[in-house]
Amino acid sequence: MYRVMIRFLSNFVNRIDAKGRVSVPSSFRSILVSADVQDLYCFQDFVFPAISVGGPELLARLERRIEVADPFSPEANRMSLLVHGGGVFMKLDQEGRLMVTDFIRNFTGITDHVAFVGRGDHFQLWRPEAWETAREAAREGLGR
Template identity: 60%
Template sequence: MNRFLSSATKKIDAKGRVSVPAVFRTVMSRQGIEELYGFQDFVFPAFSLGGPDILDRYEKQIATLDPFSSEAHSMSLLIHGGGSFLKLDGEGRLTITDFIRDYANLQDEVAFVGRSDHFQLWNPSAFEEMQRNAREERMRGAPRPARNGETG
């Protein structure tokens, strides 16, 4: 498995550390990720984490813009001003800094949420609500399943 999939809720200890789910650590190991780049998500109240390539991807996008444009400044503020590098300790734990805690509204638990090439840290109840809303929205837009013997 080379993608961050699934979700798990973990307790934050008294020192502000949380164990990264083993399945996420496995993906990090397979991808050779030793240092994580994290940033405040642009849409959700979550903190996104991935390998340094995620920062490279956004910087390449910024480089295509006029460096004096408001779009380039906005992207830089989001990616550079809203991000930081993080490392896991020897026991696979991540320190939940005040920067992360405040943005994602974390208390004593954090939901780890896989997003394919990166993962996110969410307030567990905010994640549950957002996932429920996404599911309901998807179900409203999805075609009605066929019943016994019906065809589409």
């Protein structure tokens, strides 16, 4: 039997309010609610100037990858440094907004708008202009 998996899909740009909060797109919030995600694990992406966001399972998946490596290897140490040292837990407020903290702003360059980008089992927070540039580079890389 085929089981349908709910995924974070599409992209949205939302404005940050005067208090530094941004509304998470309703389709993304619905996925978080259906998965009963209370705490959002957020980490600085390994490749892009973006913050990757998911539930605790995202952190667990990354930790499983670290666990299979030699604990003294440079790869395991680099992964732990990025996964643990470059990650935080955050919560949405009652209205489904996320606080755009210095942790997010300093890494991404986000100022007054946030691009929410679906990445399957998680989503990312981008500076909208950086997202457009990365999307075009990805399209060119696929030969289109």
